[in-house]
Every structure is written in C-alpha cells, then in structure tokens.
Amino acid sequence: xxxxxxxxxxxxxxxxxxxxxxxxxxxxxxxxxxxxxxxxxxxxxxxxxxxxxxxxxxxxxxxxxxxxxxxxxxxxxxxxxxxxxxxxxxxxxxxxxxxxxxxxxxxxxxxxxxxxxxxxxxxxxxxxxxxxxxxxxxxxxxxxxxxxxxxxxxxxxxxxxxxxxxxxxxxxxxxxxxxxxxxxxxxxxxxxxxxxxxxxxxxxxxxxxxxxxxxxxxxxxxxxxxxxxxxxxxxxxxxxxxxxxxxxxxxxxxxxxxxxxxxxxxxxxxxxxxxxxxxxxxxxxxxxxxxxxxxxxxxxxxxxxxxxxxxxxxxxxxxxxxxxxxxxxxxxxxxxxxxxxxxxxxxxxxxxxxxxxxxxxxxxxxxxxxxxxxxxxxxxxxxxxxxxxxxxxxxxxxxxxxxxxxxxxxxxxxxxxxxxxxxxxxxxxxxxxxxxxxxxxxxxxxxxxxxxxxxxxxxxxxxxxxxxxxxxxxxxxx
Ligand code: NAD
Numbered sequence: 001x002x003x004x005x006x007x008x009x010x011x012x013x014x015x016x017x018x019x020x021x022x023x024x025x026x027x028x029x030x031x032x033x034x035x036x037x038x039x040x041x042x043x044x045x046x047x048x049x050x051x052x053x054x055x056x057x058x059x060x061x062x063x064x065x066x067x068x069x070x071x072x073x074x075x076x077x078x079x080x081x082x083x084x085x086x087x088x089x090x091x092x093x094x095x096x097x098x099x100x101x102x103x104x105x106x107x108x109x110x111x112x113x114x115x116x117x118x119x120x121x122x123x124x125x126x127x128x129x130x131x132x133x134x135x136x137x138x139x140x141x142x143x144x145x146x147x148x149x150x151x152x153x154x155x156x157x158x159x160x161x162x163x164x165x166x167x168x169x170x171x172x173x174x175x176x177x178x179x180x181x182x183x184x185x186x187x188x189x190x191x192x193x194x195x196x197x198x199x200x201x202x203x204x205x206x207x208x209x210x211x212x213x214x215x216x217x218x219x220x221x222x223x224x225x226x227x228x229x230x231x232x233x234x235x236x237x238x239x240x241x242x243x244x245x246x247x248x249x250x251x252x253x254x255x256x257x258x259x260x261x262x263x264x265x266x267x268x269x270x271x272x273x274x275x276x277x278x279x280x281x282x283x284x285x286x287x288x289x290x291x292x293x294x295x296x297x298x299x300x301x302x303x304x305x306x307x308x309x310x311x312x313x314x315x316x317x318x319x320x321x322x323x324x325x326x327x328x329x330x331x332x333x334x335x336x337x338x339x340x341x342x343x344x345x346x347x348x349x350x351x352x353x354x355x356x357x358x359x360x361x362x363x364x365x366x367x368x369x370x371x372x373x374x375x376x377x378x379x380x381x382x383x384x385x386x387x388x389x390x391x392x393x394x395x396x397x398x399x400x401x402x403x404x405x406x407x408x409x410x411x412x413x414x415x416x417x418x419x420x421x422x423x424x425x426x427x428x429x430x431x432x433x434x435x436x437x438x439x440x441x442x443x444x445x446x447x448x449x450x451x452x453x454x455x456x457x458x459x460x461x462x463x464x465x466x467x468x469x470x471x472x473x474x475x476x477x478x
Pocket of ligand 1 (some may be wrong): 155162235254255256288459
C-alpha cells in the first residue's frame with residue numbers, strides 16, 4: 001500500500017526533497033478519513049522538473065535520439081510494471097476519488113498498460129523518415145521529430161488513465177514529460193513513479209509535480225515547455241488555451257460534456273440496463289462523456305421515466321471499496337454541494353424529481369442517484385455539466401427533433417443512440433455534433449481517437465493517431 005509519509009517528489013528519476021514545506025492532504029470521500037499526504041511542488045520544483053526533462057530529451061544519447069524500437073521496449077516494461085500493481089492502483093484510486101472498486105479494477109488497473117502497449121506497437125512500426133517524390137521533380141524526405149518537454153495536466157476522475165493517455169503517446173514519440181496530477185488524487189502517482197523507476201525508464205523522461213491550479217498555470221506558461229496536454233473543466237481549458245494562444249504553444253484540450261442519450265422509438269434499454277448505466281452514470285456520474293440528457297420519444301416518455309427511476313432506486317450506493325457499490329461518493333464536499341445546488345435549482349425550475357434528490361444519511365459525500373422528468377432542454381439541468389449522478393429526461397416528437405435537441409448544446413463529447421435497428425441508429429449517430437458516440441452502449445476504446453467538439457475541447461487522444469499530435473514534421477527537399 002502507498003505510504004502516507006511520502007517525503008519526496010519524483011523528479012529526474014529520483015525522489016528529491018521538495019523545496020517547500022506545504023503538503024497536499026488526501027481525504028477518503030467514502031469515509032471522510034485522512035488517507036495520506038504528499039509534498040506539494042513549488043515553482044522551483046517545476047523549474048527543476050522541466051530542466052530534468054529537457055536534459056533527458058536532448059543529452060547526448062537522450063530519449064529523443066532513441067529509435068522507436070528502443071523506446072517501445074521501455075514502454076512495454078513500464079506496462080508490465082503497472083500491470084503487476086494494477087489492483088493496488090485500483091484500490092488507491094477508489095479510496096481517493098470514490099470510484100466504485102468494480103470500475104477502477106477494470107479501468108484504472110488495466111487501461112494505462114493497454115495504452116503503453118498500443119503506443120509501443122505503433123512506434124515500433126513507424127519509420128522516422130518517409131521519402132516521397134515531389135510534384136515539381138526531385139525527392140522529399142518527411143522526418144518525424146519529437147517536440148520537447150510536454151506538460152500533462154490531468155483531473156481526478158480517472159487519474160491514471162488520463163495521465164497515460166498523454167504520457168504514453170508523448171514518450172513513444174520521443175518527448176519527455178512533466179505530469180501534474182490533481183490534488184484530489186496525488187497518491188496513485190506514487191505507484192506510477194515506483195513503476196517508472198522499476199521499469200528503467202531513463203531518468204527525467206517522466207517527472208511528476210503534485211499541485212493545484214497555480215502550479216498548473218505555472219507549468220503551462222513555463223518557457224521550457226513545448227506542448228501542453230490538458231484534461232479538465234471547460235473553464236480551465238479556456239484559460240490554458242488563452243495562455244497557449246499567446247505563446248503559440250501547441251495544446252490539446254479534453255474538456256467537459258453534456259452528452260445526449262437518444263432512445264429511439266424502438267430502443268430497448270430495459271434489457272440493456274448494465275450498458276445503459278455505464279453510458280449514463282459510470283463513476284458516480286463523474287465522467288466527462290456520460291449521456292446525462294436522456295431524450296425519450298413522447299409516446300414512450302412515461303415508460304422510460306419509470307425504467308430510469310427504477311434503475312436509480314435499485315443502484316447500490318455505498319463505500320467505493322465495496323464490490324457491490326454501483327454509486328460511490330462525490331470526490332469532495334465541494335463537489336457534493338455543487339451537485340446538490342443543481343438538484344435544488346432544477347426542482348425550483350419546475351422539473352420533477354422521480355428518484356433520488358436527497359443526501360443519503362451516512363458519513364461521506366454521497367448524493368443519491370437522481371432522475372429528473374419534465375425537463376426542457378433550455379434549462380440549466382440540461383445545459384450545464386453537473387458531474388454527479390443526475391439524469392435529465394427530455395421528451396421529443398420525432399427523429400429530427402431528437403437530433404435538434406441533442407445538438408442544441410454548448411458541448412459535443414459523447415452520447416449514445418438506442419435502437420433495435422442498428423442501421424437506423426448508425427445513420428442518426430452521424431448527425432450528432434459530437435466527437436464520439438455509441439450505438440446501444442458506449443465503450444471508449446483506446447484503439448480509436450477520443451475527444452470533443454465545441455466546448456468539449458480541441459484535439460483527440462487515444463488511437464495510433466495521437467502520436468502525430470506529439471510529433472513535429474520536418475520536410476527536407478532533396
Ligand atoms: P479542473 O479543470 O478543475 O482541474 C483539472 C486539472 O487542471 C487539475 O489538475 C487542476 O489542478 C488543473 N488546473 C485547474 N485550473 C488550471 C489552470 N488554469 N491552469 C492549469 N491547470 C489547471 O477539473 P476537475 O474538476 O479536476 O475535473 C473535472 C472536469 O474534467 C470535468 O469538467 C470533466 O468533464 C473534465 N474531464 C474531461 C475529460 C475528457 O476527456 N474530455 C475526461 C475527464 C474529465
């Protein structure tokens with residue numbers, strides 16, 4: 001188990017003493033008990049981490065000069081090390097952010113290694129240089145080059161998966177990384193650091209600076225950073241994009257969502273309740289891609305509302321470490337209060353609570369899974385990302401109307417279409433303005449690009465394509 005007495009920061013391949021005295025305390029949201037703490041990085045520590053990453057990048061024989069096959073071998077060793085400690089990672093993630101252990105055991109325990117192995121395969125096969133004939137005569141070489149030091153900033157909801165969705169393609173492409181985890185989930189980064197050391201990742205290729213927003217801002221504008229990869233809220237993403245715009249610094253942004261779950265008139269959710277739950281309420285509703293606006297055909301509206309109310313009432317709410325738990329706590333008291341604020345205002349706005357709406361009586365920051373009926377798509381409940389177990393059911397008249405409502409959103413990240421006719425569902429899916437969408441379920445598979453449009457972000461992660469976003473192309477006319 002991760003030590004609560006961690007004294008160092010993982011910089012340059014070693015545990016170094018933090019330059020300040022401040023520590024980040026992590027509290028278990030299921031019990032409100034203190035879990036442990038870790039030193040908080042200061043700007044001086046960030047300077048040191050960026051310098052180590054620069055040196056690791058360019059030193060004679062540095063990471064950027066390694067062949068793809070050499071780097072791939074290191075990525076695979078890191079994947080093996082993470083796999084060996086997968087259950088420990090799942091446990092510490094669930095204890096920190098309230099993710100049900102059944103979810104973290106499948107995702108946080110396994111996804112990071114899956115990503116590393118996929119990018120190892122990609123880089124192993126990718127030629128550094130491709131030669132092509134010019135249209136004006138002569139030959140041209142197009143050379144793939146790493147960019148330099150990447151700043152990776154991640155939120156707390158899937159801390160290891162979201163970290164590795166940046167770190168893996170970045171290092172596969174030959175970059176080095178300074179990773180800033182979220183203060184709510186800094187303890188899992190200790191396991192990551194230990195695995196990095198165990199796998200023999202060269203010193204300074206991956207450095208970790210725990211801290212909050214200010215350290216994140218400092219890292220984003222640091223002169224040694226060549227590219228920024230961010231996952232988090234749309235508000236923070238806008239601010240980071242402004243900084244990167246001014247600096248002309250490449251940036252990718254994976255931001256919030258308010259996706260639509262479109263149940264067509266022949267959609268059968270009653271027999272797919274597990275997939276439906278995963279697409280709408282996964283991780284206590286604290287997942288960016290969830291389809292939290294449920295669009296139901298008018299003539300089946302009452303039936304669908306009843307099914308969802310039954311789903312919410314049957315969902316086991318409890319300690320994240322209990323394997324039976326389907327809905328764990330919100331990550332923090334602040335987040336719980338925020339979710340409750342949306343529920344109160346939704347009710348005051350005239351929407352009807354048909355399940356939940358209350359605070360379970362127990363320690364921890366729980367919100368009962370809540371279903372709102374009679375929601376209008378223009379209401380706050382339907383337009384803003386709540387990031388809790390709250391679904392808003394909206395009625396529609398026909399398929400065109402459903403598409404119009406789905407697209408009437410500032411966001412465009414995920415969503416699903418439910419129908420017994422996969423061809424009809426597939427055709428409708430393409431009409432939705434969103435980066436990803438699922439038919440009769442939603443599984444964000446790392447084999448293909450994932451990301452959002454509109455206020456959900458810029459750029460894509462996952463898929464072999466992501467390596468291109470961490471690569472500069474140099475054209476040499478021969
Ligand atoms: P957040 O934006 O508050 O914080 C995310 C991370 O950024 C944290 O590490 C934080 O310390 C840091 N940060 C905050 N402001 C910053 C700034 N101005 N400059 C640099 N760093 C800054 O988000 P959160 O509450 O931790 O996470 C929840 C949000 O993340 C939700 O909106 C959710 O939808 C989004 N999210 C998106 C995806 C996706 O892939 N699109 C995935 C998961 C979560």
